[in-house]
Amino acid sequence: MTWWERAYLPEILRGLGITTGIFLRNMAKWVTGRRGAVTTYYPEEKRADFAPRNRGKHILTQRPDGSPQCIACNMCATVCPAKVIEIEAGFDANDPQHPKYPVRFEIDYSRCVFCGLCIEACPEDAIRMEQDVPSLVAGDRWAMWLTMDEMLTWNPKQDVAKPYPPKPARPAPGEGAPGGRGPSTH
């Protein structure tokens, strides 16, 4: 150390100078409405720089009529390595196109590892993961279950990746579906 550094006080003043300079610079930007230091006001604000394929919060996609696209097949729950997806299925014989639907669909975020396997397994493109990371702050572990209504609050109109086609008309009895269902993929 030089004697100047050992004198201590001048270095303190220099440090204060740097801090004040940065503070004033940010303050000036903030006052004029520009963005200053890279600070995110979490949790009110979410980071804007997530990678486009970041695996964040789960969402359930919907059919045009707003019903969940999920057919309660349990493929996601079966493949999930952490076994954190629980689905209660309902059955409606009066809707032969979609007789099975989820009544409850819950994910335990205290144990989910965000591997995305559930999204890969879904045969219906019914479950996806948003870019945004979920807020994982909760008072107890039971509050960390992500419920179906939360997964369904996502607005499908903003999803460019999913074209929501109009719901196909149900064929009248005795008449084949227009164009048929097409050859099966199996």
Place this chain on the structure above:
Amino acid sequence: MEFFIDGVPMQAEDGQTVIQAARANGVDIPHFCWHPELSVPGNCRICMVEVEQEKGDPWFDIACNMPVTEGMRVLLHSEKIVRLRKQTMQFITLNHPVDCGICNKSGECTLQDFHYAHNGQASLSRDAKTHATKFFPLSDRIMLDNERCIMCTLCVRFTNEVSQSKALCAVNRGDHALIRPAEDANFDNDQYSDNVIDLCPVGALLSRQLLDHARVWYLQPTRSVCPGCERGCSIDIWHRKPEWALRALDPRLNTRIDRVTPHENPEVNGLWVCNKARDLAALFERPRATQATLGGAATDLATATASAARLIAAARHPVALVSSWGSNEELAAFATALAPHVQPFVKADHLPLPGEVVEDHLLIKPDKNPNRRAALALFPALPGTLAEAITPQTDLVLVWGEGFDGSAVPAGARVIRLDAYADPVQAQADVFIPVSIQTERSGHYTNFAGVVSPFTACFAPAAGIAHAEELFRAIGLALAPAVAGALTGPAA
């Protein structure tokens, strides 16, 4: 006689078909419409095999309907047969909806398995699939999905040949063929109707109880015995695997009986069970008794056991009504620990319900208790009139199990009750102890013909519920010094 499958020499008996002989030698030939206990219609063609000839071209025939001949050389994996099977699978799935994601059979579906094993290719058809009725109510218990049906006619043959209700038939031809109830029969009256659900190789016949609620890979079978009648059919009770235990959803789903299927047992029930076994969930999942009581006031198990022992020791003319639903082990424990101190009689816990089929040509037997034979081997039966068993001198009645309302107990006599299900009369008993049910303990039942079948515990009993076998031993231990010591009351 000797024959060959893919060049491997095998032994067959006279009159066996190729499929039977192959199975006897541990070789499985794919099949949909063949069933070991039903007639052979030969309509699915998936079992086609090639037979090599000494000279001349090989020929092809269905293994389920072709008798084995001396020296026959069968090929299962020749190039032609592999192609043939692939084309047969293409044909069978031509109009199949392949909605495996929501199909109840998925995980146990032969069509799905064979598709992966023998076809594995997308449909080559460019035509629209033929649509059919999606959910046709076949009976109060069974729903039919005509689109998934592959017209193997196993269900029709079952009702014609085994249950003999002749309740199902096939109407129309080709890809318009449908399974339908026969005009003059009612499938609701078929006591064996649920067997067609297991029999159906695809998810066309659906149990309305189980409909789309559980996926089969979440379930595990536990070997058990149906307590519905004295036949004591071997069954598998399916319940959720512990590693798939639910946390967020209703925890009762973890200890629920999801379905019951027959457990093959040639000595007792063969491959079938009646619908009563399928409804065991309703029988076992009735409201349970969970709290030991003394004169209606809650107490703990140890106190109740000690009080019961004290009452027995103090009684001069004690009578015990033994449950005919107790396992062999429980009955033996009762015989060694309690029978020396009380006068035991075997009672019927359950009588036939109004309208219930009492006896038939196949399995159902008149006595609706699973273990009366074993109980009667140890203790006398309850006489025709209760008054002969419970006389005015009787000062203690021990009732084990259901089926006794208590009105015959003389005034002033003490009552000890052991039961698994909640019943208001329990509050009137001097001592009441809740006991475990069949799905919570392991043991054996002896059926009407003397065949002993085991059952295994599926679930753990709730705290405060005793196993009757341990209870009898505990009471017996408490009693032995009590009687020897001339009622000094050591259990107090």
